[in-house]
Amino acid sequence: MQKYVLSQNKNSNVEDFQMREQLIATFINRFSTYGYKQVRTSTFEQYDLYSNITGTVNKDEMIKVIDTSGKVLVLRPDVTIPLARMNTATTNQRLFYVLDVFRQSIEQIDQKESTQAGVELFGDRSPEADAEVIVLAIHTLKDLGFKNFKIELGHAGFFKELIQQADLNQTQFETLQTYIHSKNLVEIEPFLKGLGLADDLRNAIQLIPMMYGNPADVINEARKIIRNASMQQVLQNIIDVYDVLEDYGVADSIVLNLGLINNMDYYSGIIFQGFLDSIGKPVLMGGRYDHLGKQFGDATPAIGFAFEVDYLVHALQQQGKAIVEIGPDFIIKYDKTKQKAALQTAYRLRNEGLQVLTYLIEDADTNSAKTAIVNYTEAEQQLITEKESYAFASADDLVSKCLTIKEGK
Numbered sequence: 521m522q523k524y525v526l527s528q529n530k531n532s533n534v535e536d537f538q539m540r541e542q543l544i545a546t547f548i549n550r551f552s553t554y555g556y557k558q559v560r561t562s563t564f565e566q567y568d569l570y571s572n573i574t575g576t577v578n579k580d581e582m583i584k585v586i587d588t589s590g591k592v593l594v595l596r597p598d599v600t601i602p603l604a605r606m607n608t609a610t611t612n613q614r615l616f617y618v619l620d621v622f623r624q625s626i627e628q629i630d631q632k633e634s635t636q637a638g639v640e641l642f643g644d645r646s647p648e649a650d651a652e653v654i655v656l657a658i659h660t661l662k663d664l665g666f667k668n669f670k671i672e673l674g675h676a677g678f679f680k681e682l683i684q685q686a687d688l689n690q691t692q693f694e695t696l697q698t699y700i701h702s703k704n705l706v707e708i709e710p711f712l713k714g715l716g717l718a719d720d721l722r723n724a725i726q727l728i729p730m731m732y733g734n735p736a737d738v739i740n741e742a743r744k745i746i747r748n749a750s751m752q753q754v755l756q757n758i759i760d761v762y763d764v765l766e767d768y769g770v771a772d773s774i775v776l777n778l779g780l781i782n783n784m785d786y787y788s789g790i791i792f793q794g795f796l797d798s799i800g801k802p803v804l805m806g807g808r809y810d811h812l813g814k815q816f817g818d819a820t821p822a823i824g825f826a827f828e829v830d831y832l833v834h835a836l837q838q839q840g841k842a843i844v845e846i847g848p849d850f851i852i853k854y855d856k857t858k859q860k861a862a863l864q865t866a867y868r869l870r871n872e873g874l875q876v877l878t879y880l881i882e883d884a885d886t887n888s889a890k891t892a893i894v895n896y897t898e899a900e901q902q903l904i905t906e907k908e909s910y911a912f913a914s915a916d917d918l919v920s921k922c923l924t925i926k927e928g929k
């Protein structure tokens with residue numbers, strides 16, 4: 521019989537799921553320490569929300585559904601856009617989410633859903649805000665135990681300002697963007713020659729893919745191709761943000777990449793991506809998007825990023841990171857005569873936050889090496905741990921002994 525199971529049924533085994541949950545607990549904890557509050561957005565969105573605004577997800581990549589009234593909806597293809605629509609306030613607002621996003625690219629037809637853990641900071645346009653958000657990404661990667669990672673820092677404006685002077689049509693612009701992003705030096709040269717640009721402009725564009733690496737060096741190189749005040753401003757912005765990152769003490773994790781291009785087109789300022797040495801794709805992506813809100817009314821300055829949770833789970837598994845085993849704290853084995861006392865004791869211990877399993881003695885599985893066993897029968901009232909065997913006098917005595925053991929662990 522055919523099994524109606526999609527091949528991309530991720531995290532369907534207990535270990536994967538536990539690891540994911542532990543990751544998510546780390547996100548929630550770390551994001552909270554920077555003052556972020558958790559939110560969620562609707563799974564179904566109006567298709568029009570995405571089709572009427574610019575700089576959004578590629579329409580072909582969105583997964584459309586039709587509701588019972590015939591209206592076309594999309595499954596949440598992005599979280600930043602709906603949050604930007606909701607946040608037109610000018611006061612600071614720090615939000616985070618752990619949500620599934622749905623996109624289907626031509627290259628990866630099978631992959632339709634992924635979980636993102638992201639933050640968005642609204643209402644602050646300062647370089648300090650940019651740096652704080654980047655530091656939060658770094659802090660979280662460190663929490664997860666990653667040591668070899670890099671944040672590539674760029675700016676949505678640098679490339680755009682330069683390209684504007686070339687007066688390209690949309691197709692030429694996109695082709696060039698792809699070449700620069702993939703550092704395709706072989707193709708880029710003839711392509712630029714074919715456009716008939718002035719020599720100095722062509723040389724400047726050609727240098728962009730090389731503007732990568734040590735921040736001080738890249739900044740020096742970039743100075744040489746600055747052609748107007750806007751580009752100067754963009755470079756100054758990068759320097760300002762980098763200065764704050766140095767003050768945070770995270771400069772080691774930063775490389776500059778002026779050829780960096782993010783998936784979404786809504787970015788207007790600093791952009792960044794995070795890479796682990798073990799995974800070819802970015803595990804996080806983000807940046808400043810000050811103009812997105814304008815399309816919904818007021819423009820609220822904003823910056824944020826999102827982790828790709830599935831990539832992180834994969835990376836942790838590759839490193840052979842085991843999940844922290846959370847077994848039961850106590851197993852209570854009882855016989856019928858002590859059923860009431862045993863079950864009530866289990867209830868009280870669980871109420872104190874302890875993990876307890878109970879077995880009627882005939883079913884008991886005695887092979888739980890590390891778990892403390894409570895034999896609660898007519899004949900025997902013993903608590904047996906790795907270190908001791910304790911005869912308890914009453915249920916109260918047992919509860920307090922269990923709590924003491926748990927505290928001492």
Ligand SMILES: N[C@@H](Cc1c[nH]c[nH+]1)C(=O)O
Binds near residue numbers: 639784825
């Ligand atoms: N929504 C972006 C990530 C992001 C969050 N905030 C800003 N950017 C993405 O899916 O790539």
